[in-house]
Amino acid sequence: MPGSEFYGNLMFWIFAIMAVAPGLGILLCKDIVRQAFWLLLSLAGFAGLYFTLEADFLGFTQVVVYIGGILILFLFGVMLTHRMDIPLKDVKGFNLVLPGIIAAGAFLASIFHLIYHTQFKTDGAQETPTTIKEIGEMVMSEYLLPFEVVSVVLLVALVGATYIARRGDEEA
Amino acid sequence: MISTLASSLNNGMNFLASSFFTSFPSLANFLAQEGTEKVQEATEQAGGIGLKHYLVVSGLVFTLGIMVIVMRRNAIAVLMGIELLLNSASLNFVAYSKFLANPIEGQVITVFLIVLAAAEAALALAIILNIFNNTNSIEVAEADSLKG
């Protein structure tokens, strides 16, 4: 059987493509729902990449939180803002297409230039122990404060979102 | 300024190409079964999946995210673009943590990042709903009442 790297590399390329390609999809297709599904694919690609980086916990959380939670949220959003009299198709108008491409190209070029030229001082692939324990320790020890803050942020977001959304009902 | 942009673009392209194709010759080397550590460098030099690859990927996804936000006119599409941005960033974190001294830190940050992304998405959607309720349209262009 070919060496383990071979499969690792292979897996990387598959997931890489899986992550990048749907971006174009979102960009091009008109229907908002299809866009959502392209996003789904891209997220999955990301989860795969995490696995190639031996960040299995992350992979799982990615799948559960991102795809399971946020994507579904998006769909609800689409459904709620969907109005019968307006076709789902995106209405042509404010065309920033050309400038957008230029901006993206410029950005891409500068990122690649940086990546290409900087000599990253990497210590080589590290043996990553089972991440879930390590992560728990880290969160509970070094990153205790951010953990608390994040919990507060979540609470605020939750309350805020419901408040904003509901306020709309009152008015109506 | 344009010449530097052009040169860095083809560097990027041939780097991708070289790394894509060198992985196969390394496959050939591999086939020749030298030592694993040598294989480690070999994959390093020989186009094994290094840090740069991940960076390139996240750069590409990031750019796509920007294009989506800029070009799409639907608010939710914009949100999706934002999600792409966030994911590419978190990928970077994880990639760095993989290739740098303490492998776990990056991942912890990514966890936090994901949590924040969720909160942000919820809020964004609530705002969009509100805009939708008020103006019956979620065209990004029309919501410019904050104009100067």
Place this chain on the structure above:
Amino acid sequence: MALNLTWLTFLPLLTAGIVLLIPSRNKGLIKFISVVGTVITFIMATGLARMYMEAEANPEAATGISRSADVMLREVYIPAATNGLSDELRAKVEAVVPKTTEEYKALEAQEGAIAALETDLGAEGFKAWGEATELTLALDAEQATTLRFVELVPWLKPFNINYFMAVDGLSMPLVWLTALLGVLCLVYSWTIDKGTKAYFVLFLFLETGLIGVFCALDFFLFYVFWEVVLLPMYFLIGIWGGPNRIYAAIKFFIYTLVGSVLMLLAMLVMYFWYEPHTFNMLTLMQLGPEIPLNAQLWLFMGIFIAFAIKVPIFPFHTWLPDAHVEAPTAVSVVLAGVLLKMGGYGLFRIAYPMLNDAATHQGIVYMVAILGVINIVYGAFCALAQTDFKKLVAYSSVSHMGYVLLGMAAMSYTGVNGAVLQMFTHGISSAMLFLVVGVIYDRAHHRDLNDFGGIATQMPWYTGIATVGFFASLGLPGLCGFISEALTFVGAWDGEGLINSDGYTGSSIDSQWMVWVSLLGVVLGAAYILWTIQRVYLGKLQDKYKNFKDVSLRELIALVPLGVLCIVVGVFPQWFILDHIQPSLKVMTDMIRSALPVVGAGG
């Protein structure tokens, strides 16, 4: 109402207060009260003058009349000065204050005595003691022998300024003249009906200021009264004046103010820089030698310019014609009669005695003399060139004040007496002339000399009085003008003056050419006066003057006393006035000439 200087000075102010209370509707009452006020002031002034004369005649008898200087010092000043201290300290201070200069010298002789005193009296007590001693020394000095009716009360204690009023030969005639002119002017301005109340209040205010200026012997008090005079004059000219009154009033005010600022500066310099920090003029006079010569020269120039503006002396005189032309008659009478004398009086009281080194400096003597001569001749020429009656009289005042300077520069006994008498006589004659102009102006409402003619036929009595006035200012013997002119010239020619080029004897102005030129000024004076008489009074009567009434009672009351005074001073100068001002002028002249290295004999 005791007969003393304070009452004399502030009675007009009191009348002004009463007049203020009267509603401005009944003008009659206002006029009546103010005239009564000035008449009482005049009676008091005459009484004081009478007493002054008796005091001159037999000094011993004088003590009965008014408290003499050191009694005033003992009973009034020291208790007032020390009332801030504790009782036992007051007793101690009073006991220790030396009675006479010898006593002080003895005290000073034994060293350590004063230091000992300082310790046991304490700072506060020692300060009061110092001031009291300084005053005793001042009042004991030679200059103070002729002072009468002394009023001495501490005023601003922290700055050692006290309310020091007194009168001597130099200021008595001027005070009396102010009181007299005050009465005459108020009677004359009986016809003022625009803002009567304001006019009379300001006039009384002005009179207080004037009497105050002549009686003040504390430099600070002098300065205060000097400014008090300035203010009402500004309003009187500014409101009741002629067409161009604003310009004239402002010019007058600023000109005098600039001068008084210079004086203030000199005053403060003398107060702060030199040892016994005091404003008391008598001590400052004794202070003279301590001030170095060039400092004295600077101070002298400052004070001289301040008074030069007032006198007025040549380069600073241009405000006078404007002020006179625009001022109402009564105001210009007071302006010419008394205000100009403030300058001369100031020079005699302050500039010369206090800074006698500078005053007797050869350069200064020549400057003052030459300015005097210029004043006489230049004033006469300008007067010749006038077509406006009042401006002509104004320029004649400039010319006549030149004699004062000439007499002063000579600094011989006769010269000084001549100068002081000239101030008095010019006060009378110019007051008369301005009244004369006023009478004709009230009828013809214009002052163009070439437009008059033949008034003598229409108004004989008026012409008679006017002729007396004109010939008095011309310097005709038998009238007051000649006496002062003759004395001034004899004084100026007099060999016993100050300094001349070849050493310190001989006439102060050395070359007699100055007297020759000034005599030319006298002849020119005769020219423009006679020419004016011809243009106004002689010649054929123009028909538009046909219906002029002759002099009215009001105008007669104003003019006749001055006319009589002219003749009396002209015929009996020594008996009437010179006898009384003589001693104090002699004391002052000796003091000033004492600065001379070789004392000129008392010629």
Place this chain on the structure above:
Amino acid sequence: MPESTAAVELCKLALIILLLPLGAFIIQIFFSKKLPREGDWVSTVAMFVGLCMSLKMLFVDLFSTPTGITVQKWFPAQDSIGKFLLIGDPANPAFRLDFGIQVDNLTIVMLVVVTLVSFLVHLYSMGYMHGEVRYNRFFAFLALFTFSMLGLCITSNILFLFIFWELVGLCSYFLIGFYFEKKSASNASIKAFMTTRIGDLGFFVAILIMAYNAGSLEFDKIFESIANGTWKDKSILALGGICLFIGPIGKSGQFPLHVWLPDAMEGPTPVSALIHAATMVAAGVYMVGRMFPFFVGEGYVTGDWWGSEPLIFVAWIGGFTAIFAASIAFVQTDIKKVLAYSTVSQLGYMMLAIGCGGVAAGLFHLTTHAMFKALLFLGSGSVIHAVHSNEMSKMGGLWKKMKITWLTMGIATFAIAGLPFVLSGFYSKEAVLTTAWAAAKMNPGAYTIPFWMGMVTALMTAFYMFRMFFKTFHGEPKDKKAFDHAHESPWTMTVPLGVLALLTVLCGGFKFINKSDYWFLNRMDSEILAPYTHPASVNATPVVDDPEKHVHPLPFTDGRVHMQSQKQKEFREAYGLGHGTVTYLSMGAFLFGLLGAWFFFGPNSPGSKKDMLAPEAPLGKALKPLNHCLVNLWFVDAFYYAFFLKALHVIKDISYRFDKYVVDGIVNLQGVLCKAISSLVGIVDYEGVDGTVRGIGKTTLSIGKFAKIFQTGKLQQYLYASVFLAVGAIGLTVAIYLWVG
């Protein structure tokens, strides 16, 4: 020296004479309207009483001894008002002036002359001025004039003399300008006052010199200080003398300052008679006579009077004025102008006499001249009164109509021309000329020319006086109408004429009354010689009687011996010898003058028939240039007017313009300057400070506007912009990195 009771009596009398006219003046001024005849009798009576008193002094005192009385002095109230001026302590006064009275021969003579002429003029003007508009005012001024003239004569010090001197000038100003409606009258009065005032300037300086050098102003004190050497500054004595004489030049109308006298004829004739003939102009002569020792200066002690410059100056001015004025009198057509110039000429005579050392001769001439000149003026007054015009062209042949005036004026004309041995004029003129002759002997260089000037003037005087006489009274009446209603004047005018005529004759006769020769001269000389000749004066010797040299000692009765120095002795001898020649010469001058006048202007003389002097006649044409000069008064007036008056006007305009534009300009400039500076500061403040503040405001606004463009409200554009910024940042860091690296 305690005044003797006699002296006090005499001085009191003099004081009364003085105060009488003053009283009259005061009464006249205040109460004239209420008095009958407007109070003209008040001053006339006062004058008459004064005249009687002075006549008493004349006959009682002057005749008492051959040399009259000695100097009597009295100070009325020296401790109170009499102490006129006292500066410094009484013991050693810086300046002292007391009102004192001094009576001596000279004063008595002057008192008599003044009061007499004044009384007669008063009497005369009652008639002449009758009906005038300010009749009472005229008499008031006459009284005031007499008061000041008398005061001048009896004061005992020079400054009081100056005071009365100016008062006299004032009265002449009033009287000349009496008809002040006429512009020419008021001009003449101003001219008179100004000219005398200029003269007084010199007089006053002389007083100043005396006050300083002699210490006192009393006459005797001054002369003593010269005599005993206490005079401080000898060099200034000469200058003092000359300055002192400038006074009389002005007052008595001597050469440079004579211009006012002819114009003074504008006044009424009695005024001319009193003031410009007899008294005021004589004041100058009196003063020179009184101050003779001062003029002589040093010479007074040594007796050599003829060396001192002031005296020579006096003689020369006197002589020149005499001849100068006489020449102008030739061509005058106005009768009063002729008399005016003749007065100037005669005054020149008196000055010449005193200048030559003959004070007595000068004063003798003054007295006689006063009589006949007053007579001439009053006579001309009555002629003018009759003909109503001054011009001689209107007169002629009046002797038929006005017998008394003709007779009296005839006597006066003969007197002034110098009819030998009969009339006073001859004696006084002869005395003057003899003095001049003697002085010429003493100091030939200085005095010969003045003597000859005097002699020529004698001839000219006779000529023009008779010219006037013939033109007025003889020949055909030129103006028929005027001649017809000419009539003799009323008694009030003719009586004074008669009295004066009588006196003119009498004055000559002194010689016969009490036999002693030179009655008048002895009294005057005693006056001048006795009290001041210092006994110890250098080589003074007693006078010995020497008949053939006409030298006679002064017959003092009070025990004094007539001392005189060598020079004096020579002078006396020359004077005695001179008598003869001078008498003949003056007789010749009289005859020639009379014949010449008769020839040209006589009633039916060849000259008048053929009218020799007409411009076209040969003689007339020859004299044309001279005539032109004379008519224009030798251009003196024109010169004065062109030079002095024009200069005065120019200077006054310049000085006033200077004062107005330069001195006042500077003051106003400062005002303008302050305004300019303050407005400048205002602008700076508004634009500068405020400007910047507003600027900041504006710029922020514009920035704001500019920045607004970016705030489009479109989300995507923000992202678009931020991408670019990111790219820029990356580029920048790379650039820096490369640059640094």
